[in-house]
Amino acid sequence: MNSSNNINNVFDIAGRAMASQMVRLNTIASNLANAQSISSSREEAYRALRPVFETKYAADAEKTGMSTLDTNSIVQIDREPEKIHMPDHPKADDRGFIYVAAVEPEEEMVDMLDANRQYQNNIEVVTTMRALMMRTINMGQ
Amino acid sequence: MQKIANSLDFYASALELRSKRNNILASNIANAATPHFKARDFEFSDALRRVDGAGPLRTTNSQHIATGEIGSGTLGYRQSLNPSFDGNTVELGVEQMEFSENVIRYQTSLTFLNNRISGLKSAIRGE
Numbered sequence: 029m030n031s032s033n034n035i036n037n038v039f040d041i042a043g044r045a046m047a048s049q050m051v052r053l054n055t056i057a058s059n060l061a062n063a064q065s066i067s068s069s070r071e072e073a074y075r076a077l078r079p080v081f082e083t084k085y086a087a088d089a090e091k092t093g094m095s096t097l098d099t100n101s102i103v104q105i106d107r108e109p110e111k112i113h114m115p116d117h118p119k120a121d122d123r124g125f126i127y128v129a130a131v132e133p134e135e136e137m138v139d140m141l142d143a144n145r146q147y148q149n150n151i152e153v154v155t156t157m158r159a160l161m162m163r164t165i166n167m168g169q
Numbered sequence: 170m171q172k173i174a175n176s177l178d179f180y181a182s183a184l185e186l187r188s189k190r191n192n193i194l195a196s197n198i199a200n201a202a203t204p205h206f207k208a209r210d211f212e213f214s215d216a217l218r219r220v221d222g223a224g225p226l227r228t229t230n231s232q233h234i235a236t237g238e239i240g241s242g243t244l245g246y247r248q249s250l251n252p253s254f255d256g257n258t259v260e261l262g263v264e265q266m267e268f269s270e271n272v273i274r275y276q277t278s279l280t281f282l283n284n285r286i287s288g289l290k291s292a293i294r295g296e
Contacts, residue, residue, distance in 0.1 A: 038195045045199030081203045093193035093209045093244050097200055146202050149261065153195045156272055160191075163279055164184075168286040 035086035035094050038157045042150040044084070045097040049147040051079050055102060056140045063131040068119045073109035074129035076136070077102055105130070173289060180282040182220045186213060187275040193244075194268040197259050204255040208247040208264065213271075216243060 035041060055077040062074040079099045086094040107130040115124030193209055200206040249258040 038192055041192065041195045041199050049202075083200050083203050083206045090244065092189065093196060093211070095196045095200060095206075097203055142202065149198050149201065149265070153198055153268065156268075157191060157195065160272060160275055160279075163276065167279065167283060168290075 035084070035096050038154065041094060041096045042154045046147055046150045048079070048081060048097045048099045049143050049150070051099045051102070052081075052143045053140065053147070055079055056136050056143065059131045059136050060133060062129050063133050063136075065129045066117070066119050067109070067127050067129075068121045070109060070111070070127055073127040074131065075104040075107055075109070076129075076131045078105055176289070177282065177285055179221060180278050180285065183217055183278045184275065184282065186216050186220065187271055187278060190271050191268070191275065194264055194271060197247075197264045198261070198268065201257070201259045201261050201264070204257055206257050206259060208249070208259045209244055210247050210267070211243050211245060219243075 033040075035044075059076045065074050067073040080101050080103060082098050082100040084096050084098040086092055086096075089095055109127040109130045111125050111127055113124055114120055114126050117126050120126050190211065190213060193211070197208045197210075200208075247258060247263070249260055250263070251260065252258065
């Protein structure tokens with residue numbers, strides 16, 4: 029997420045994109061871990077985290093066309109936690125309600141598959157380009 | 170020496186352009202999930218024609234226009250087949266196909282270049 033360093037080659041491009049996808053996978057893991065967590069108030073209840081992606085262009089992007097991906101920020105989604113009447117629950121508030129985390133596991137799973145695929149695509153690009161570079165280094169032998 | 174350079178020049182510039190295009194396609198793949206990102210690309214054959222027809226021009230002044238560079242005018246935006254909801258125009262299938270094709274063509278240029286070099290080598294050795 030260091031904004032000062034420039035993008036010079038495919039390792040910068042794919043490396044930073046993979047780092048961002050990893051942030052996305054981490055937020056998904058946090059969301060799934062907290063999927064059933066319970067709080068005693070609406071404010072305290074867990075809300076799913078989402079990274080905000082942003083394109084980071086190389087300094088001379090108009091010439092080279094190079095750009096990569098950066099995580100701009102991580103935000104909590106604006107969604108209300110589920111309110112359940114359960115007076116026996118140790119975390120129930122004075123009116124007998126508990127608040128279940130605002131996380132949709134299905135949504136997280138779909139997001140996880142997409143993040144996983146994006147990560148793999150970037151690995152594929154690096155592997156291919158590395159092989160090309162090795163062949164180029166051995167040119168004329 | 171100039172003639173040896175001339176015989177290698179064409180494949181060398183083709184290789185360089187292929188490598189630049191690889192970086193652009195890698196950027197597109199990296200940004201496949203970024204909202205509002207627009208996929209970029211350039212027309213390889215036009216770029217190569219420009220480089221190859223440029224001759225041995227050199228920029229000796231900072232105000233000279235460099236030849237053989239993919240300038241701002243040549244770098245275009247890809248028209249997407251299925252525009253996505255978030256304004257992103259990267260289609261992974263398309264980009265992956267373009268990338269694999271470009272990689273194969275890079276390897277082809279590299280093989281040609283290698284053949285040229287080994288041909289010159291055997292000529293020099295006189296075997």
